[in-house]
Amino acid sequence: MSTADILFDKLQHVTTAGPGCIYSRERCAELAPFVDAINELKKRRKAIILAHSYVNPEIVYGVADASGDSYQLAKIAKASDAEVIVFVAVRFMGETAKILNPGKTVLIPSEPDGCSLADSITGADVRKLKALHPGVPVLCYINTSAEVKAECDVCVTSSNVYDIVAKIPSRQIIFVPDKLMGKNVQEEMDRRGLDKELILWDGTCYVHEEYDPEMVRTLRDRHPGLQVMAHPECSPGILHLSDFVGSTSQLLKQMEKIDAPAYLMLTECGLSARLQVEMPQKQFVGTCSMCKYMKANNLADILRVLSEPKTRDFVEIPEDLRLKALACIERMFDYAG
Ligand code: 13P
Ligand code: SF4
DSSP: OOOOHHHHHTTTTTTTTOGGGOOOOHHHHHHHHHHHHHHHHHTTEEEEEEEETOOOOOHHHOOOOOOOOHHHHHHHHOOOSSSEEEEESSSSHHHHHHHHHTTTTEEEEEESSOTTTGGGOOHOOOOOHHHHHOOOOOOESSOOOHHTTTTEEEEETTTHHHHHHHHSSSSEEEESSHHHHHHHHHHHHHHOOOOEEEEEBBBTEEEGGOOOOOHHHHHHHSSSOOEEOOOOOOOOHHHTTOEEEEEEHHHHHHHOOOSSSSSSSSSOOOHHHHHHOOTTTTTSSOOHHHHHHHGGGGGHHHHHHHHHHOOGGBBOOOHHHHHHHHHHHHHHHHHHH
């Protein structure tokens, strides 16, 4: 089969991400030369491509060597023996790969490369918080810059945050930057009967904070048996109405286990696109919510960073800062087991 046919075979069921996400035979034929050129260059440069599940499906299914949630990708980056890692996601994920692999070339192709959570806090902000609450351990969500991680004690991801907070031997914990995830963690600790007090920062994910509980109720009324699947960056009001809460990979795994007449995915629509590829028989309702940072990645830029990268495409982190950020991430691996 030609590359265009393989792409069409995979992507024909994708409908979730607006007009750009219609994978006709013609569109797949347009994408195929990029896919072939990237896969060829990848071999020559001894590179691997790691892609978050939110990026466009032609990247996940055309050129990525692995895709998943931020925890899985960090672990794969850590274990990799490739000389070059192209991290197709957002900057903080590429930084995490570089922190774990200082000897490797890490390239990030996207522009703009932000994240509303990572951009909400600086290292100086964390130092101020620590001065206000001396001796209180600081946990950071992985959606933070290397500079912020360097100021924090333990990193967490959406797949391990509840269990790691539960294990921290302190009643008070500073948790940055996601205020909504922090509130969800506080509720979960209360539910588990653990005496914890989380001190929160005012960051939010601009995609996940938008979901409206009223919309969930309306869709539940319209679709009897609807399964509501949410990411922990959503508000507590949304999580109260959800059947399952988890990281992007945990949501995907849960979807493999259950059978319902319809599903509402309360997370970025790249995940719904993956589900439509891998479980085309399932029915999805609701509208698409896109992360402009994740969707800034495209095949042309991946090809460019592999063939003629610009200075800004290389992730570089000063060694003293890297070592501090590494300690914060290594503690996550220790806690997560
Ligand atoms: P995951 O770790 O679940 O992939 O989440 C990362 C993220 O940015 C969600 O918005
Ligand atoms: Fe950041 Fe939200 Fe985009 Fe995830 S979806 S990368 S948290 S802005």
